[in-house]
Amino acid sequence: MRGTMELEPELLLQEARENVEAAQSYRRELGHRLQGLREAQRQIKESASQTRDVLKQHFSDLKGTLGKLLDERLVTLLQEVDTIEQETIKPLDDCQKLIEHGVNTAEDIVREGEIAILGGIEEQNEKLWSFTKKASHIQLDSLPEVPLLVDVPCLSAQLDDSILNIVKDHIFKHGTVASRPPVQIEELIEKPGGIIVRWCKVDDDFTAQDYRLQFRKCSSNHFEDVYVGSETEFIVLHIDPNVDYQFRVCARGDGRQEWSPWSVPQIGHSTLVPHEWTTGFEGYSLSSRRNIALRNDSESSGVLYSSAPTYICGQTLTFRVETVGQPDRRDSIGVCAEKQNGYDSLQRDQAVCISTNGAVFVNGKEMTNQLPAVTSGSTVTFDIEAVTLGTTNNNEGGNFKLRVTISSNNREVVFDWLLDQSCGSLYFGCSFFYPGWKVLVF
Numbered sequence: 001m002r003g004t005m006e007l008e009p010e011l012l013l014q015e016a017r018e019n020v021e022a023a024q025s026y027r028r029e030l031g032h033r034l035q036g037l038r039e040a041q042r043q044i045k046e047s048a049s050q051t052r053d054v055l056k057q058h059f060s061d062l063k064g065t066l067g068k069l070l071d072e073r074l075v076t077l078l079q080e081v082d083t084i085e086q087e088t089i090k091p092l093d094d095c096q097k098l099i100e101h102g103v104n105t106a107e108d109i110v111r112e113g114e115i116a117i118l119g120g121i122e123e124q125n126e127k128l129w130s131f132t133k134k135a136s137h138i139q140l141d142s143l144p145e146v147p148l149l150v151d152v153p154c155l156s157a158q159l160d161d162s163i164l165n166i167v168k169d170h171i172f173k174h175g176t177v178a179s180r181p182p183v184q185i186e187e188l189i190e191k192p193g194g195i196i197v198r199w200c201k202v203d204d205d206f207t208a209q210d211y212r213l214q215f216r217k218c219s220s221n222h223f224e225d226v227y228v229g230s231e232t233e234f235i236v237l238h239i240d241p242n243v244d245y246q247f248r249v250c251a252r253g254d255g256r257q258e259w260s261p262w263s264v265p266q267i268g269h270s271t272l273v274p275h276e277w278t279t280g281f282e283g284y285s286l287s288s289r290r291n292i293a294l295r296n297d298s299e300s301s302g303v304l305y306s307s308a309p310t311y312i313c314g315q316t317l318t319f320r321v322e323t324v325g326q327p328d329r330r331d332s333i334g335v336c337a338e339k340q341n342g343y344d345s346l347q348r349d350q351a352v353c354i355s356t357n358g359a360v361f362v363n364g365k366e367m368t369n370q371l372p373a374v375t376s377g378s379t380v381t382f383d384i385e386a387v388t389l390g391t392t393n394n395n396e397g398g399n400f401k402l403r404v405t406i407s408s409n410n411r412e413v414v415f416d417w418l419l420d421q422s423c424g425s426l427y428f429g430c431s432f433f434y435p436g437w438k439v440l441v442f
Contacts, residue, residue, distance in 0.1 A: 043264070051177065055175070055177075058175070077157070081155060084153060084155060085155070088152065088153045092147075092152070095144055095145075095146065098144050099144055099146075102143075102144070105138060109131075109134070109135055109138065112131050112134070113131050113135070115127065116128045116130070116131040178260070178261050180202065180203070181202075181250065181260055181261040181262060181263045181264070182201060182202060182203035182206035182208070182251055182260050182261075183199055183200065183201050183202065183203075183206075183208065183211065183249055183250065183251045183260065183263055184199060184200065184202050184249075184263045184264060185197060185198070185199045185247055185248070185249055185263055185264075185266040186198045186199055186200045188247065188266060188268035190268070190269070190270035190271060190272055191235060191239075191270060191272060191315075191316075191318075191442055192270070192272040192273060192274050192275045192310060192315075192442060193237060193238070193239055193241075193270070193272070193273075193274030193275060193289070193291055193442055194235050194236055194237045194238075194239050194270065194274075194442050195235070195236050195239050195245065195247075195268050195269075195270055196233065196234070196235045196236075197213060197215075197233070197234055197235075197236060197247050197249070197268075198232060198233045199211065199213075199232055199233075199249045199263065200232060201251070206251070206253060206260070207253060207254040208230075208251040208252070208253065208254070209230070209251075209252050209253060209254045209255070209256070210228060210229060210230055210251065210252045211227070211228070211229065211230065211231070211232065211249055211250070211251050211252075212225065212227070212228050212249065212250050212251070212252070212259060213225070213226050213227040213228075213234055213236075213247065213248075213249045214226060214247070214248050214249070214262075215236055215245050215246065215247045215248075216245065216246050217243060217244070217245055217246075218244040218245065218246055218267060223246075223248065235442065237291070237440075237442055238289060239269075239270050239274075241269075241270055241271060241272065241273060241274065242269060242270075242271060243269055244267050244268075244269050245267070245268055245269060246265045246266070246267055247265065247266050247267075247268060248262045248263050248264075248265045248266070249262070249263045250262045250263065272312075272315075273308075273310050274289070274291060274310075274442075275291060275306060275310050275311070275317075275428065275441045275442060276289070276290040276291060276306065276307045276308075276310075277290050277291070277292075277293045277304055277305075277306060277307065277441070278304060278305050278306065278307045279307070281300075281302070281304050282298050282300040283295060283296060283298045283300040283301060283302065283304070284296060284304045290307070291440060291441055291442060292322070292438060292439070292440045292441075293430065293438070293439050293441075294323075294437070294438045295325060295432040295434070295435050295436060295437040295438070296435055297435045301344050301431070301433060302341070302342075302343070302344060302431065303332070303340075303343055303344070303345065303346055303429045303430070303431045304429055304430055304431065305336075305339045305427050305428070305429040306427050306428045306429065306441075308427075309338075309423075309425040309426055309427045310425065310428075311335055311382075311384075311425060311426045311427070311428055312424065312425050313384045313385055313386055313402065313423075313424060313425070313426070314384075314385055315383075316381055316382070316383050317335065317381065317382040317383075317384075317428060317441070318379060318380070318381045318382075318441070318442050319333050319379070319380045319381075319428075319430070319439050319440070319441055320377075320378070320379050320380075320439070320440045320441075320442075321374055321375070321376060321377065321378045321379075321380070321437070321438070321439055322376070322377075322438040322439065322440055323376055323436060323437065323438040324356075324374070324375060324376045324436060324437060325432060325434045325435050325436025325437045326434035326436070327356040327357060327373070327374075327434075328356070328432070328433040328434060329355055329357055329359070330344060330345045330347065330355070330431070330433055331345070331355050331356040331357075331431060331432050331433060331437075332345045332346035332347055332353040332354070332355055332361070332429070332430065332431045333346075333353055333354055333356075333374070333380055333429075333430045333439065334346045334351055334352050334353025334354060334361075334382070334428065334429065334430075335351065335352060335353075335382055335384070335426045335427065335428045335429070336348075336350055336351035336352075336426065336427050336428075336429060337350040337351070337419055337420075337421075337423045337426060337427070338350065338427065339427055339429075344431060344433075345431045346361070346429055346430075346431060347361040347364055347366075348363075348364045349363045349364050350363065350419060350420070351363065351364075351429075352382075352404055352406070352417050353429075354371060354374070354380055354406055354408065356373065356374045356432075356437075357373050357374075358370045358371040358372050358373045358374065358408070360406060360413050360415075362404075362415060362417055363417070363418070367413065367415065369413045369415075370413075371406065371407075371408045371409065371411055371412075371413060372408060372409040372411060374408065375409075378408060378409060379408065380406065380407070380408045381405075381406070381407045381408075382404065382405070382406055382428075383404070383405040383407075384402050384403070384404050384405075384417075384426070385402065385403045386400075386401075386402055386403075386424075387401040387402060387403045387416060399418075399419075399420065399421075400418070400419040400420070400421060400422050400423065401416050401417070401418055401419075402416065402417045402418075402419065402423075403415075403416055403417075404416070404417045428441060
């Protein structure tokens with residue numbers, strides 16, 4: 001009984017400690033949830049504020065544009081009125097001048113005739129003769145033609161009030177407010193010198209025709225387009241290691257011109273060192289980031305290796321053939337345990353590779369299985385995982401085994417690669433005997 005009584009305080013103390021730990025864990029979890037709740041509230045308020053600003057700016061711009069268009073249309077119609085008025089009034093103005101000249105001439109003749117009639121006999125005969133001679137030269141029976149009112153323009157404005165109803169209907173249907181974008185970023189996967197961005201549709205009623213992906217450094221204020229197309233995955237290259245980037249995506253509905261609202265921006269970065277080709281090799285020209293190699297016209301041959309053994313087993317190494325030249329069976333794209341100068345190809349010991357004709361070589365031996373020939377736009381991937389460490393019980397040599405998967409053009413080969421020593425990281429390389437081949441590695 002005494003032993004039991006002595007244990008009870010210890011049990012109570014243990015239980016109290018457990019309750020304190022549970023309460024602390026509960027408090028931490030509530031703290032995390034509270035932080036998530038605050039972020040959600042902030043997102044709602046900030047997006048609502050941004051949406052208000054966008055709506056106000058858009059309708060202000062629209063109002064200004066509509067006013068400008070109406071002013072331009074008014075100017076055009078007023079110019080038409082001026083043109084018709086000027087073109088049709090000129091003949092009437094000319095006719096008016098002719099009539100006014102005739103009235104003045106007639107008044108002059110009337111005055112001269114009255115004076116001639118009222119003069120003396122001798123003087124009268126001379127004035128009457130002069131007046132008669134002058135009057136005979138004037139056509140007093142010739143009258144200009146004056147058009148009837150029905151024959152001259154009577155301008156009016158034809159204004160269809162139905163345009164107000166049409167504009168009204170369009171305005172009332174213009175614009176929508178979405179509480180959630182129809183597409184969201186699903187996953188960010190780091191790659192050496194790049195990030196794979198995957199997104200998905202979250203609105204089942206939305207039929208997407210195209211997607212638009214943008215990114216920016218978190219320190220930048222400007223997003224830039226990096227992909228537009230129908231795929232739901234894209235690798236963004238030229239990513240600096242250990243730098244935060246922001247990504248967002250939107251979609252365009254089937255048969256629509258406008259883009260949907262942007263997804264919630266996601267932040268991602270890559271901690272992996274970018275893959276780079278070795279500089280200074282005479283037979284190849286490199287891009288500024290040294291991740292693209294172009295076989296030039298130099299007669300120098302040999303294998304172009306990576307600058308360091310940056311391929312880590314367990315990752316996916318990708319080669320994308322941008323352009324092609326004349327193929328040769330000695331061409332190679334692959335990985336190796338170490339650099340070995342003096343070889344024209346990776347078709348050698350301690351290396352695995354694929355030739356441009358699709359043949360696969362393991363430690364210099366051609367495999368029975370073959371992949372499709374490499375063409376422009378082809379993507380060749382290497383996935384390598386360690387299988388065993390230590391001595392293997394076989395007669396094939398080597399005491400370190402790697403499981404290699406090479407994929408190209410929707411086909412793959414899987415095999416075991418035996419090495420003399422453990423290699424957690426590998427070099428990659430390529431060799432082409434003719435110019436024109438351009439390869440991007442990531």
